[in-house]
Amino acid sequence: MHILLENVFKELGGRQILNSLSLEIPQGQTYCIIGRSGTGKSVTLKHLVGLLKADRGKILIDGINMVGFQDRQLRGLRKRMGYLFQSGALLNWMTVGENVALPLIEHERQLSRSEVLRRVREKLALVGLQDAEDKLPENLSGGMKKRAGLARAIIRDPELVLYDEPTSGLDPVMSSQIDEVIRDLQTELGVTSIVVTHDMASAYRVADRIGMLYEGQIIEEGTPDEIRSTTNPFVRQFIQGDTKGPLTAESSTDPFTGSKKTARVKDS
Numbered sequence: 001m002h003i004l005l006e007n008v009f010k011e012l013g014g015r016q017i018l019n020s021l022s023l024e025i026p027q028g029q030t031y032c033i034i035g036r037s038g039t040g041k042s043v044t045l046k047h048l049v050g051l052l053k054a055d056r057g058k059i060l061i062d063g064i065n066m067v068g069f070q071d072r073q074l075r076g077l078r079k080r081m082g083y084l085f086q087s088g089a090l091l092n093w094m095t096v097g098e099n100v101a102l103p104l105i106e107h108e109r110q111l112s113r114s115e116v117l118r119r120v121r122e123k124l125a126l127v128g129l130q131d132a133e134d135k136l137p138e139n140l141s142g143g144m145k146k147r148a149g150l151a152r153a154i155i156r157d158p159e160l161v162l163y164d165e166p167t168s169g170l171d172p173v174m175s176s177q178i179d180e181v182i183r184d185l186q187t188e189l190g191v192t193s194i195v196v197t198h199d200m201a202s203a204y205r206v207a208d209r210i211g212m213l214y215e216g217q218i219i220e221e222g223t224p225d226e227i228r229s230t231t232n233p234f235v236r237q238f239i240q241g242d243t244k245g246p247l248t249a250e251s252s253t254d255p256f257t258g259s260k261k262t263a264r265v266k267d268s
């Protein structure tokens with residue numbers, strides 16, 4: 001899927017969360033959105049699945065503007081997408097296998113029980129959870145819950161997968177395993193992915209491009225190498241986790257250039 005956001009605006013709770021947000025993701029690429037807590041990363045993903053509606057602007061999926069889609073059209077679109085929720089969002093009263101099977105049971109009622117089971121096992125194996133099929137979510141570690149959520153997000157072989165913090169709370173080895181699954185989906189199935197993350201090690205591993213969201217816009221975007229060596233003080237402070245810098249200070253510094261109050265012109 002090709003994704004293009006053009007000047008998207010969204011106000012929530014009296015605050016302008018997305019403020020003319022624009023970004024483009026070519027078919028088959030992995031784009032990482034980084035940025036501080038509360039900047040609107042999850043809100044951005046929710047627009048792409050139609051859980052939130054833009055106040056203004058365009059969200060083009062394969063060239064078709066989904067802003068203003070009716071429920072029926074949204075359902076058609078969602079069929080082609082997988083969404084790994086930040087919280088995992090597993091249903092407590094169902095086993096891991098049943099949770100992973102849910103999207104199939106909901107959208108592909110024609111499938112036989114054995115076919116559903118076959119696909120569930122295939123995806124559980126992909127995320128390393130082949131032995132957890134009959135477990136209840138309460139008996140899983142945080143990392144296992146994440147992986148179960150991931151298996152559910154990809155059960156229908158989506159064309160676009162949205163990952164909200166797929167590696168947060170995981171140990172480094174587990175994080176690398178999740179990153180590998182994300183990469184494998186890209187290389188083997190040509191999936192387009194958006195990964196929201198605070199985990200820079202993970203972003204550098206999976207991303208084709210990384211964009212930093214700040215005050216409702218992408219203030220800088222580039223390849224992992226470009227981001228690693230950025231001179232933008234906002235991005236530098238974020239990726240290095242410094243406590244001092246423009247992100248924490250009350251300042252009139254321009255987030256695009258790092259220089260004092262100039263017109264918002266983005267380098268390219």
Ligand SMILES: Nc1ncnc2c1ncn2[C@@H]1O[C@H](COP(=O)(O)OP(=O)(O)OP(=O)(O)O)[C@@H](O)[C@H]1O
Pocket residue numbers: 012013017035036037038039040041042043044086
């Ligand atoms: N449905 C809503 N109603 C009102 N405000 C909302 C709603 N959803 C999100 N917000 C607000 O929008 C802002 C951005 O939220 P969002 O969840 O996108 O942050 P985030 O960048 O994902 O942060 P984190 O890294 O902590 O997950 C926050 O201030 C949040 O309180």
Ligand SMILES: [Mg+2]
Pocket residue numbers: 041042043086164
């Ligand atoms: Mg979030």
